[in-house]
Amino acid sequence: MSTRENTTETDVVIVGAGPVGMTAAALLAARGIRVIILEQRLGTSDEPKAISVDDEALRTYQQAGIVDEICSIIVPGTGTRYYDADNEPLFQARAGVPYRLGHPFKNPFAQPDLERILAAFLDAHDLVTVHFGTRMTGLDEKDAQACVTAEADDGTKYFSAKFVLGADGGRSIVRELKFGNAMSGRSYPNVWLVADTLEDPHTERYGMHHGDPNRPHVIVPGLDGRCRYEFLLFEGEGQPGDIPDIELIRTLVAPYRAIEKHHIERSVNYRFNAVNADRYRAGRFFVLGDAAHMMPPFAGQGLNSGIRDSANLCWKIAEVIQGKAPDSILGTYEAERKPHAAAVIAQSIRLGSIVMTTNQRVARYRDDLVRRALGTEDGRAFLEEMRYRPIAHFGGELTATADAGYVIGQPLVYDTRSRSSNRLDEVVGTGWVLYGVDIDPAEWAKADALAARFDATRWHVPFGDTQPRTDAVDGVLIDLDGGLYREFGSFRNKFVLQRPDHFTSAVFAPSDIAAVLNATAVWRTEALTLNS
Template sequence: MTPPPVLIVGAGPVGLTAANLLAARGVPLVLVERNPATSDEAKAISLDDESLRTLQAAGLAETVLEIVVPGTGTRYYDRKGRPLFHARGPEPYRLGYPFKNQFAQPELEKVLLDALRGRPGVDVRFATELVDVKDSGHGATATLRSADGDVSLDVSWVLGCDGGRSTIRELRRIDMTGTSHRDVWLVADTTGDAHDERYGMHHGRPDRPTVIVPGRDGRCRYEFRLHPGEGDGGTRPDFATIERLVRPYRSITPDQVERCTNYTFNAVVADRWRDGRCFLLGDAAHMMPPFAGQGLNSGVRDAANLVWKIAEVWHGRADEALLDTYEPERRPHATAMVAFSERLGRVVMTTSPARGVLRDATVRALLATPWGRRYLREMRFRPRAVHEAGLVAGGHRLTGTQLPQPRVLVPPSLHPRPLDEVLGDGLALLGVNVPAAAWDRVARDLPLDGLTLVDVALDERLPRPNPGRRAVADADGRLQAALASARGRFVLVKPDRYIAAVFSPLQASVAAPLLALCARDAADAERRAG
């Protein structure tokens, strides 16, 4: 019997990303949005390399690249407007894409929606809101309300991607813990702008903290910390205020203000991310200050983590217990990113002259040392996304980290290709410089059906195809750098490209419980592993 569709609530970037990922995996879905169309508000503006890699999995990266500025990070300025340092990220194209990419959210939502409507098994309903949801055995029954009245819909799972005022969270009585900030910021998306920098600019002036993010085709975003009495959160600023604030950077006319608002922000995390058949993603699960540019990107990470698991369970290829790994894998990093965004705002966007002096002196002292320069310019101060619980096992240094996406040589043509094109869309097992006998040993100890098996050749050697396995070799030195510590071992990679386990041929049992969760018949998998 075919399970009912998955219900996704909210057609913002996270909901649209989750929907495209599900549809790409052959899962039917219903996407509902309370508003009559996608948003035209000034919201997210930065996609990082990991988000683009996720969109690659849905076949959308190249399309999205048409509407973004391939960025080079963020340049920070001191209290007097002088450059301090340029944060470019750990390594250019480490995950296959530029580290930070500016975009306009209405354009992104249109691209994602157009792609979604072209996929089979998709039902998109605008001006439709969820008013109730109740678990019912092996699924849930949702009540949807539109101008035509209320209808009931049987679904298998519900993904709450419905933002900070989440209906799912309210219906399930899930509280959020954290802080609501009273600072008011004015944000204005403008046109006809002369800025052509491929990086964001954070001006740490205590008298007027400012963020400037140039976009494509003369677009540019300005964000200004307002003084008391200059505006209230949730209101639209008048043009006179916008003109006065942008005057140091450009002249502007009313028709060049594309969208604008005054906003405040929260730093909160939902107390739980799953309740029965319902899950929370994106702002429904966590909200953070904008200073790290990670609000939307954290939501895309949620979708990348959860959707492949939902798909595996929906298709009957995995045990439902696999879904219990979502929150343990995602909550720690999202919580750390919320706290980091708060700290970054207090330091970079301080309104205290004394704190500004101390910040600038500290940064310059760090820049005087090789370690300090790497720390700042490679953004080593940003929390790393590492899975320390969930679908992970063993203590190897690579376990829980994300596998980079270098270009690899693939036989027979040996044309360089992105690694993810070789790994496929399921679990992958990489044998890093292991002999054929090691593969035979692991095949006796583990259920490998359904996994993509890949021989990885290091040390500038040619890849050798073997029956039932793919083969890759290093094209530019990055594969060697990424997997050198796993030489002679196997690396189990999850569909979201995080590493589940690293083990030698004699330690294959460490991966048995993980594959049991991902097996069509968990009991059979455990029996084979034993």
């Protein structure tokens, strides 16, 4: 494939206008990156596939400038109630409050609503162009550019970009063409029936996982009378890809409601996959979302994992395109995201095998074990506060100190600069951030070079009943409800360097600033140039 005169040039081409692809476009555009999206469908999807976004996803949409619109279509702050083998309640899991990331943890929604909001947001953005009805057919790399060929009703189109993101689903053409389609994992033999229904009587603000071994099933009430039902099918009841018979649906949902055809928004039989791509990057080409990983639905993390991919990758791509960071930082995308995706896949498998077992003996043992755990303080907290979720921790290239690599939450803070209270991200911004946690204000002068290297905003975090006055920082953050102290309590008398995706890159004493400057030099293009 060669570059042609009628080639459209841009910074990033994204293949796929599903939620993950459009989220990536919104994040890139928020950082000043030009984006073209290619989508073979004629418009956004009407199929309610994904049904829940979590607190991390909402924080990502906050960074993209669209969280208020997203919050208008969710049922906020729900949990999950687990039922035993006799369909009696065992326990209810729900994240504790106040919410650590500034948003409720589990939030049901309808995917068509999400896609319409994202598409409208991107349509109004000067840096983003979405080509619906355009099928990507070829990929190549030439002259430090990724070259893309696509077919539309009005003929063949050519595009060139610095990078191409494949967010084109489980049957990704980007993965097939550039990665050899290699994924590790397996498909599971069980067939599930999913039915998305309207005018449903459920008003519960929590999902329901019924561990009845005679018929494991899941119920997730949504907004405005929507509700999803998922039932394990047994031999002879249906094959993957079939549209289930209305009489079977009626029989399965009969304990909960009467149903007619016009109440069914979508129904299908499916078999789930638990797979992870062998590679997430090939040169200028990346995969994310279902193109990179697919997982069972039991943890509700399929779409949320794809949004994590976007949040991890897009700020890095923006910094490389803008000349701030070397290409080498893009290698951290796979190094950071692939292991965490694998952990979430494994958790989803475990939840499914335990909660949705058809073995009577295993189900009874499970129920007994859960009840015993609920009888202890630690066991109850583990289950009810969902402490079994995999925690992301990044080591490697973008981590300069051993105790870094964890996410900083988003407490409510008072900002002395604006003299107002707000969530942390709204105060400190979307770039690099340097916090000085209960340090002597005079120590800030030592951090000038590091803050300048990353163009980082600087924020003083005092502990105790003091409000230091210092001109060396952008502002002082005051704790309002204990949340700021909880986030930074382990960092007292230290500086904390935070990446644009809220993970810490370095935690260090003022006396260690020279070592951190040396360790982080390879992360910045300017520092590499000066040292060469």
